[in-house]
Amino acid sequence: MAQMVREAVLGLFREPEAVARALDGLRAAGFAGHELKVLSGAPYPEGAFGEEPERHRLYVFPFIGAACGFSVGLLLTVGTQLSYPLATGGKPILSIPPMINVMYEGTMLGAILFTVLGILFESRLPDLRDWRSEPYDPRISEGYLGVVVTRAEGRVAAVDRTLRDAGAVDVVLPTRGHEDTETRR
Amino acid sequence: MQERYDLPPARVNDDLLRFALKTPLWFWFAAAALGLVVGAGVIAFSLMVIYGLQLLGYTNTVYWSVLITNFVFWVGISHAGVMISAILRLSQAEWRRPVTRAAEVLTIFALATAAIFPLIHSGRPWRTIYWVFPYDFARGIWPDVRSALIWDPSAIFTYLTSSSLFVYVALVPDLAVARDRSTGWRRRFYGLLALGFHGSVRQWKLQAIAGILLSALILPTFVSVHSIVSWDFAMALVPGWHSTIFAPYFVIGAVHSGVSAVATLMAILRRIFHLENYITHDHFDALGRLLLVVSTTWLFFFLTDFYFGVFSREPMELAVWELRLFTPPYNVLFPIFLLTAYLIPVPFWLFRRCRRNVAIMFWTSLLVNVGMWLERYILIVPPLSFKQPFTFEWVPAYTPQPVEYVLTLFGFGLVASGILLFSKLFPIIPLFDIKEGQVLKREVQVGRVRVPAVIRE
Numbered sequence: 048m049a050q051m052v053r054e055a056v057l058g059l060f061r062e063p064e065a066v067a068r069a070l071d072g073l074r075a076a077g078f079a080g081h082e083l084k085v086l087s088g089a090p091y092p093e094g095a096f097g098e099e100p101e102r103h104r105l106y107v108f109p110f111i112g113a114a115c116g117f118s119v120g121l122l123l124t125v126g127t128q129l130s131y132p133l134a135t136g137g138k139p140i141l142s143i144p145p146m147i148n149v150m151y152e153g154t155m156l157g158a159i160l161f162t163v164l165g166i167l168f169e170s171r172l173p174d175l176r177d178w179r180s181e182p183y184d185p186r187i188s189e190g191y192l193g194v195v196v197t198r199a200e201g202r203v204a205a206v207d208r209t210l211r212d213a214g215a216v217d218v219v220l221p222t223r224g225h226e227d228t229e230t231r232r
Numbered sequence: 233m234q235e236r237y238d239l240p241p242a243r244v245n246d247d248l249l250r251f252a253l254k255t256p257l258w259f260w261f262a263a264a265a266l267g268l269v270v271g272a273g274v275i276a277f278s279l280m281v282i283y284g285l286q287l288l289g290y291t292n293t294v295y296w297s298v299l300i301t302n303f304v305f306w307v308g309i310s311h312a313g314v315m316i317s318a319i320l321r322l323s324q325a326e327w328r329r330p331v332t333r334a335a336e337v338l339t340i341f342a343l344a345t346a347a348i349f350p351l352i353h354s355g356r357p358w359r360t361i362y363w364v365f366p367y368d369f370a371r372g373i374w375p376d377v378r379s380a381l382i383w384d385p386s387a388i389f390t391y392l393t394s395s396s397l398f399v400y401v402a403l404v405p406d407l408a409v410a411r412d413r414s415t416g417w418r419r420r421f422y423g424l425l426a427l428g429f430h431g432s433v434r435q436w437k438l439q440a441i442a443g444i445l446l447s448a449l450i451l452p453t454f455v456s457v458h459s460i461v462s463w464d465f466a467m468a469l470v471p472g473w474h475s476t477i478f479a480p481y482f483v484i485g486a487v488h489s490g491v492s493a494v495a496t497l498m499a500i501l502r503r504i505f506h507l508e509n510y511i512t513h514d515h516f517d518a519l520g521r522l523l524l525v526v527s528t529t530w531l532f533f534f535l536t537d538f539y540f541g542v543f544s545r546e547p548m549e550l551a552v553w554e555l556r557l558f559t560p561p562y563n564v565l566f567p568i569f570l571l572t573a574y575l576i577p578v579p580f581w582l583f584r585r586c587r588r589n590v591a592i593m594f595w596t597s598l599l600v601n602v603g604m605w606l607e608r609y610i611l612i613v614p615p616l617s618f619k620q621p622f623t624f625e626w627v628p629a630y631t632p633q634p635v636e637y638v639l640t641l642f643g644f645g646l647v648a649s650g651i652l653l654f655s656k657l658f659p660i661i662p663l664f665d666i667k668e669g670q671v672l673k674r675e676v677q678v679g680r681v682r683v684p685a686v687i688r689e
Contacts, residue, residue, distance in 0.1 A: 085433045086431045086432055087433075088664070089241065089436075089664050089667035090437075090440055091433075091436070091671060092672070101437050103437070105442075109445065124377045127374035127375060127377055128377060130374050131374035131376075133376060133378070142378050145377055145379075145380075145383065148383040148386070148456075149377055149382070151456060152389075155394070155449060155452065155453045155456070156389075156390040159390075159446065162445055162446060163397045166401055166439075166441075167427070169434075170438040170439070172404070172429060175428060183430055187430070187431060188241075188408065188431075190242055
């Protein structure tokens with residue numbers, strides 16, 4: 048077992064076109080899509096930077112949540128009526144129309160709760176990593192665009208050159224942070 | 233002509249985070265004034281607990297009155313927030329950008345305030361646990377799900393939770409900006425709430441989908457909540473309440489008062505935070521047009537409720553309408569309600585010049601909510617006030633007592649305090665939404681004019 052220091056580089060850009068050029072250059076230099084990350088202070092149209100499309104399964108979450116919420120609603124309404132039966136005028140103990148209201152709210156609540164959990168899960172939040180291991184610059188909040196090369200170890204100079212050639216206004220070179228434990232064969 | 237301003241991201245951050253990161257002197261005066269109002273409400277409520285419900289103006293039959301009026305009023309106000317936000321997000325309306333968060337925040341605080349009123353009204357709020365929650369494992373006593381008073385808390389809890397999460401999810405990117413711009417405890421506070429958001433392409437994509445998906449889920453919830461609130465009345469066998477039209481009538485009434493409240497709030501925010509470049513005359517124009525449609529639809533439902541009541545020739549239904557229209561004090565309140573809720577504001581909104589005038593929009597939207605409060609009062613109290621057959625002893629007149637006035641003010645104070653505190657801690661206009669609007673903003677030449685356009689995926 049040996050430890051390998053992970054090194055990441057951040058390039059800061061002003062224009063989306065320059066970011067797209069930088070991504071093209073980095074891919075040409077042999078970096079895989081998952082090693083490149085674009086950061087911005089505002090949402091840009093999908094594909095604006097020529098990045099790979101992001102896949103997610105967010106749409107599954109509301110359905111699971113709705114099923115759970117419906118089940119809880121059903122359990123609550125059936126359970127309370129059977130546990131405390133109020134016989135009224137010979138009518139059935141389980142009164143379905145009012146149950147629908149509570150079950151509906153349960154279904155919607157479940158769907159919304161699971162959607163929010165899904166959003167956090169798919170956005171990889173909360174991100175509890177120490178961000179010193181992956182450079183970030185507050186200028187991104189001020190309108191700059193960032194390109195992070197997450198695995199630049201041994202190729203920092205080449206990354207720096209590629210980013211600057213594409214039009215980076217600044218390049219934040221590696222800061223040592225997390226030490227990924229890897230098995231070196 | 234559409235108003236568009238060039239707003240670089242750094243300036244958007246400066247403008248919209250200024251109040252969150254620096255505290256002006258007026259904030260302390262406003263907080264103190266609102267604190268006094270809320271404090272007076274707490275004292276009034278404490279007196280109610282000590283001396284009982286005798287401090288309210290309840291009579292033999294009028295036991296749902298000002299406090300329940302406040303409940304329905306604030307539930308109504310809470311509806312427009314998310315409704316506006318969700319519909320505008322789903323339809324990708326460009327003018328939504330500065331409006332959504334303020335509307336959503338109004339929803340949260342109005343709904344939380346609404347939820348307090350039935351608890352106060354009960355006189356013994358701590359006992360409501362017996363009424364709402366499945367609790368008694370030992371004695372086997374459970375809430376009756378057949379009661380509308382059980383549906384109500386379940387709906388309000390769902391809506392409040394959903395609205396709060398809706399606001400929080402959309403707030404995360406802005407919390408990251410606040411984190412990057414602050415130091416000390418503020419940095420730790422915003423950093424914790426931002427959850428490590430750093431604006432990756434994936435996070436933005438999920439943020440966009442979240443807005444649409446949550447909007448789609450919240451809209452049906454919003455409709456269900458006020459329908460269920462209306463069933464608190466419609467499911468009762470009280471003449472004047474027992475009506476099948478109540479659910480849509482309440483929903484559209486809620487939208488009418490809520491959209492008006494959003495217009496009022498936008499005018500106040502624009503003034504006190506100097507947001508002229510963000511909340512423009514175009515936004516008031518759009519809100520005014522929306523209000524025209526909503527208010528007229530509401531009028532249709534109001535008149536339908538009236539027709540049903542009168543043309544059914546049910547004696548007790550007619551007695552309720554007679555009371556509303558011809559008996560003091562309702563015969564005075566009724567015209568005031570109709571004038572303020574519709575007849576005065578709507579003619580103003582017909583004219584573009586008036587819709588683009590912030591002062592006119594502020595006062596007319598404020599009037600609507602005076603009218604809509606009275607509407608709920610007139611809807612709730614007279615049906616309980618008229619003399620039923622075979623009742624021997626009668627105390628007909630219900631008069632609100634000082635405690636009820638103070639508690640009504642308390643509601644307004646609570647909502648205003650909540651919004652003020654929220655704006656002190658967080659940006660009340662979504663930074664990322666404004667920045668996205670700037671990124672997508674373009675101009676196109678059509679014939680001889682250049683018109684603003686927006687790129688849309």
